Amino acid sequence: MDISVILPAKNEAAGLRRVLPALRALLPQAEVIVVDDGSTDDTAEVARSLGATVLSTPYSMGNGASIKRGARHANGGTLVFMDADGQHDPACIPQLLDKLAEGYDMVVGARDDSGQANLHRGLANRFYNWLASRMTGHQVADLTSGFRAARAAKFREFLHLLPNGFSYPTTSTMAFFRSAYPVAYVPIPVAKRVGNGSHIRPIKDGVRFLLIIFKIATLYSPLKLFAPLAAAFFATGLAYYGFTYATMHRFTNMSMLLFSASVIIFLIGLVSEQITSLTYLAARHDTRRDE
DSSP states (O other), rough: OOEEEEEEEESSSSHHHHHHHHHHOOOSSSSEEEEEEEEEEHHHHHHHHTTTEEESSOOOOOOHHHHHHHHHHHOOOOEOOOOOSEEEEGGGGGHHHHHTTTSSEEEEEEEOGGGGHHHHHHHHHHHHHHHHHHHHHOOOOOOOOEEEEEEHHHHHHGGGGGSTTTHHHEEEEEEEHHTOOOOOEEOOOOOOOSOOOOOOOOOHHHHHHHHHHHHHHHOOOOOHHHHHHHHOOEEEEEEEHHHHHHHHHSSSSSHHHHHHHHHHHHHHHHHHHHHHHHHHHHHHHHHHHHO
């Protein structure tokens, strides 16, 4: 395979000193791209000295932005994404590639509970995995893992959907499922990160991760979110109408409001479903036209 390995890096000089030599020893012919996301240390210099292609930005644009920039620049037909902080072991890459060769379009390295940064992150990821599994009808072992391999042409179809922040793994995974591109998972170990602490900020990014829950639903199939909500409003309105009819023998404004809300929510879900379908259709059309 012609492989491009993409590592988003922000102040990860220490991690790169360990990761890049291991990568070069394992995949001497692979294209290695380090996307320097506005680092203030010597990340770019270390990456260049160890033979990587460096793409630098004058200021930090986010993890997802680095992934997009690296994917656009890569020449390989297979893209491997991994962290530059030493948590992902390059020795696991052959497992991802072997699984990819079985006919999958994306293979994700799935962490176990020991690979989670802390308890609340582990619980949150379990919930994301459960929700994504319910939405897609497929078992999702690790929705937020950044260690993955994908076919370049198919991954680039969804670059415009990827956010600039930390939720690119979620978006790309759901986009592949939505487009009927097969996704597989292989278990991987996760080491302790090298250098500075995590760039994830508990409060600010915690709110963003909560928004991922809604994004998962609306990205894959909005009706699977809006239809149950509409049904809940309708059932509540019906129950309230039964109560008011039995006690006051009349139909109240609150019942009308609940019934109206259920219809509006359902119609919003229906329109969102059509927009989602058109978005994916347009993305695939644009990609084929560029090819």
